[in-house]
Amino acid sequence: MERPRPFRVDSTDCQPQSPAHMRKLLNSILLAAAVCMAGCNSGCGTLDKGTPDKPSPYGGVTATGEMKTPDRVLYDADFAIATSYSTIRNFVKWELDNRAALASTPGVKKAADRLRAGAKEWFKSAVAVRDAYAANPTAENRSALQKALDVLQQAVLEANRYIVAQPLTPENP
Amino acid sequence: MNALLIASGAISILKAAMEEINAQVQDGKIPVEAQQAQLRKIDAIRAGDFSGPEWEVVPDPVVLPSSTAPDPL
Numbered sequence: 354m355e356r357p358r359p360f361r362v363d364s365t366d367c368q369p370q371s372p373a374h375m376r377k378l379l380n381s382i383l384l385a386a387a388v389c390m391a392g393c394n395s396g397c398g399t400l401d402k403g404t405p406d407k408p409s410p411y412g413g414v415t416a417t418g419e420m421k422t423p424d425r426v427l428y429d430a431d432f433a434i435a436t437s438y439s440t441i442r443n444f445v446k447w448e449l450d451n452r453a454a455l456a457s458t459p460g461v462k463k464a465a466d467r468l469r470a471g472a473k474e475w476f477k478s479a480v481a482v483r484d485a486y487a488a489n490p491t492a493e494n495r496s497a498l499q500k501a502l503d504v505l506q507q508a509v510l511e512a513n514r515y516i517v518a519q520p521l522t523p524e525n526p
Numbered sequence: 527m528n529a530l531l532i533a534s535g536a537i538s539i540l541k542a543a544m545e546e547i548n549a550q551v552q553d554g555k556i557p558v559e560a561q562q563a564q565l566r567k568i569d570a571i572r573a574g575d576f577s578g579p580e581w582e583v584v585p586d587p588v589v590l591p592s593s594t595a596p597d598p599l
Contacts, residue, residue: 403558410558410565428561435567443538446580462586469583473576480572 400428427487430498434479437505441468444512464515468508475504 400423403409412423448455448465455461479501486494 398554398556400561401555401557407558410561423561428556428564431564431568434571435564438567438571442580446578447538449580459586466583469581472581473574476571476576477574480568483568 400425424487424490426490426495426498427483430479430483430486430502433502433505434476434483437509438476440509441472441512445469445472460515464511468512471508475501475508479505 400409400411402412402420402423405414405418405420408414408420409423411425411428412421415421445465445468448461452462479498482494482497482501486498
């Protein structure tokens with residue numbers, strides 16, 4: 354049987370190692386990713402306001418020429434949308450590239466197909482409410498944005514759950 | 527072994543996400559260039575690039591039970 358090829362294995366810490374090491378690594382990465390998806394990505398740095406001739410796209414300049422404070426909520430939402438897209442796309446591409454090797458674990462394809470079926474609509478909706486919030490940052494629009502991001506977060510978590518479940522089952526220690 | 531290789535794929539997926547985070551922060555600040563780059567990603571998603579083969583749902587082949595499978599001869 355053809356073995357699945359991990360994509361982007363360009364670093365030694367991505368090479369398969371002992372199950373215990375893998376478990377620790379997976380847990381720590383999943384925890385970090387979950388925290389980031391929950392909104393911590395913002396806690397990792399402040400948004401530069403820029404200069405009057407090159408202002409932050411999340412802030413801008415007032416009519417009187419003062420620099421606006423960048424909208425952290427909008428930046429975080431964009432970050433979550435962009436990261437979710439790349440994560441989900443990488444997952445479905447990885448599943449496609451390794452479909453023959455993954456035939457013995459049909460749950461992976463089922464999860465990937467669910468994401469394929471829903472992704473376009475989920476992202477379309479997320480970007481639409483993102484644009485609505487950007488144009489009119491009310492509490493109501495912020496709440497709608499959070500709900501759309503929750504949908505994306507669930508999609509990312511589903512991908513992670515299926516792909517990570519395989520090495521953590523007792524049958525595959 | 528397959529399981530470990532599959533897991534390494536998962537790690538790569540998550541590692542790419544973490545790299546995106548680290549790449550954006552410089553000296554505790556997210557520069558304007560990184561903010562602009564993020565907006566371009568949203569524009570690309572808004573444009574809706576879901577046309578690649580990785581997005582295509584291919585139905586699973588129907589497997590007939592052996593007792594009802596047609597005789598190949």
